Amino acid sequence: MEYSSIQLDDLPDEILLIIFNKLNKLSVLYSLAGVNKRLNVIAHSPNFTGRLNLLRCLSDHSIRLLPKRRLERFCSQMLPEIHPKIKWLNLESISIKRILLSATYPALYGLGLYVYCNDIGEAMSLITKLYVRVQDFTDCLYLLDGRFSQLRTFRVDVYRIFSISLRTNNKVRLLDLKSFSLHSDMRTHVSDELIMPLLRRMLNLET
Incomplete structure (x- = not known):
């Protein structure tokens, strides 16, 4: 490893990054971390971490x-x-x-x-924060059907919210959920039909 590190140290950072970016990032991080200060800095760069x-x-x-x-x-x-x-x-x-x-x-x-x-x-019971982007409102409802039993914070970006999305009658109360955010760039005219019933399931929201 000493011979290899000497050869790598002869190359400028730009060349090293080109080489390392063609390799498995996890292997680069594992192999270079702790070799020397310079390679350690490169291995810890955002490219690999x-x-x-x-x-x-x-x-x-x-x-x-x-x-x-x-x-x-x-x-x-x-x-x-x-x-x-x-x-x-x-x-x-x-x-x-x-x-x-x-x-x-x-x-x-x-x-x-x-x-x-x-x-x-x-695995699902370990998740307390979830930030997701989904296609329609039904996907959001499926995620909030109780499967994430420890969920405290939920942020969702929904592509579209329209009446046909409602294909589930899930009524599970989300008692542990403290923080909820829903965003969509598309306008919707079904807030009372879809969004308000969901909010009424979140009895302990703080933000």
Whole structure:
């Protein structure tokens, strides 16, 4: 590794970034972190820390856990160092709890979940904040059918809100929800029909 780091140090940052951007970002972050100060700065740049896939995607499109040793290093050493820079995480359901409890993520606005069928309920029960963009209002209602039992904050951007969207009569009260925001760039004339009934299910809203 010492020989490799000397060769890399001979190259300007611009060339290094071109090379590293053609490689797996997670592998770059894992391999370069802690080698030396210069490579550590590059590895911790937003190019490699902004969006992380903390899982393995195989050639048959199946999802697997990270190797135990690699996952442990990320959780105990690397995530606590780069957590303020992380904006998006793609996780699988078995290691999600370990990863989310390893650090706080103040800049995180997106979370991709790859769930094994037997673990889907447990994974959803861990989520307290959810920011999503959906196609129509029905998608919003499906997300608020009680499956996210610990949800405290929900922000949703809906492409369109119109009467035909209402295809569910879900009446579950959302007692734990404290903060709710709904946005759509398209005008709607069915607020009383669709939005007000949803708000009436949120008995403990604070914001």
